[in-house]
Amino acid sequence: MVHNLESIIRRMPKVELHLHIEGTLEPEMMFAMATRNGVKLPYHSVDEVRAAYQFSDLQSFLDIYYAGAAVLQKEQDFYDLTRAYLQKMQDENVRHVEIFFDPQTHTGRGVEFDVVVNGIHRALEEARREWGISSRLILSFLRHLSAESAMNTLHQALLFKNWITTVGLDSSEDGHPPEKFLEVFNAARKEGFITVAHAGEEGPPDYIWQALNHLQVSRIDHGVRAMEDSALLEHLGKFQIPLTVCPLSNVKLRVFNDLRNHNLGTLLDKGLCVTINSDDPAYFGGYITENFLQTQSALGLNLKQIVRLSQNAVQATFLDPIEKTALLDEVNCFFDPYISGSVH
Ligand code: HPA
Numbered sequence: 001m002v003h004n005l006e007s008i009i010r011r012m013p014k015v016e017l018h019l020h021i022e023g024t025l026e027p028e029m030m031f032a033m034a035t036r037n038g039v040k041l042p043y044h045s046v047d048e049v050r051a052a053y054q055f056s057d058l059q060s061f062l063d064i065y066y067a068g069a070a071v072l073q074k075e076q077d078f079y080d081l082t083r084a085y086l087q088k089m090q091d092e093n094v095r096h097v098e099i100f101f102d103p104q105t106h107t108g109r110g111v112e113f114d115v116v117v118n119g120i121h122r123a124l125e126e127a128r129r130e131w132g133i134s135s136r137l138i139l140s141f142l143r144h145l146s147a148e149s150a151m152n153t154l155h156q157a158l159l160f161k162n163w164i165t166t167v168g169l170d171s172s173e174d175g176h177p178p179e180k181f182l183e184v185f186n187a188a189r190k191e192g193f194i195t196v197a198h199a200g201e202e203g204p205p206d207y208i209w210q211a212l213n214h215l216q217v218s219r220i221d222h223g224v225r226a227m228e229d230s231a232l233l234e235h236l237g238k239f240q241i242p243l244t245v246c247p248l249s250n251v252k253l254r255v256f257n258d259l260r261n262h263n264l265g266t267l268l269d270k271g272l273c274v275t276i277n278s279d280d281p282a283y284f285g286g287y288i289t290e291n292f293l294q295t296q297s298a299l300g301l302n303l304k305q306i307v308r309l310s311q312n313a314v315q316a317t318f319l320d321p322i323e324k325t326a327l328l329d330e331v332n333c334f335f336d337p338y339i340s341g342s343v344h
């Protein structure tokens, strides 16, 4: 039977697990906030900003991304940014989001930690009440900064333990191995935080091993370079450690030269708990639906693979078991008619 996969992808209940809230800053909002906060941008128009979004690697993106984040100054800015993102997710039938924020990007410019968290949390809470979108908030340490700076940031987060469930690690991978943050992650786990880390995006498979063995992470963000290490593939499959893969990001940052050459389909077929996510959608050309649509089309994914990706995403969430079961039921109920063949 022929299914219209595009229509199914647009309508299916979705989960986002790898999303940097600062990476949802669209050029229009960047300009509006620059004006209202009196921040001078190195661009004259929205078109000029979009034209600057040509990246040669991770670092070339990060330079622009951190510069853009300078317009975010007040609690209202963080609220507006998060609210706009969640409104889009409501339109895309996203049921649950786990989003990263990078406090050091802001505290390093003199914006207080609580200004950032209060704004983001208020929008997340509203989305839960108004639209039933559940969420988790992940504090991500910038790995190009010192372990000491990360530890200070962790201490600031302790007051917000009810709102922040998880800590992660992002920014420039090259030269900043996970083991640099061993002590910080030990302290974080002792305080009850779940841990995740970006690894194996640009960095070698050894960084994925370090994240697993030293930082004891529950998920790997990206992880596509696991493909180079067969023992690692076996480990990830055996323990069903989720990979939060971001296909459009990987192409924009030249981890893969073309979406048709992405290894997501292969990793999935090897039985790994692969998920599709959007990373920094304002910079990489698409939110979660667009990531699914383009990846399905480029790799020729079939319905069974789309169902598997959707179920993986629910399994990979940090929801509690009852919430997880409810969401899995919702996903399975959506797909059931297509699988049993009663819908043409
Ligand atoms: N990798 C590392 N750091 C990041 C990313 C990413 O893809 N996006 C935002 N910060």
Ligand code: ZN
Residues within 6 Å of the ligand: 018, 020, 170, 198, 221, 279
């Ligand atoms: Zn990321």
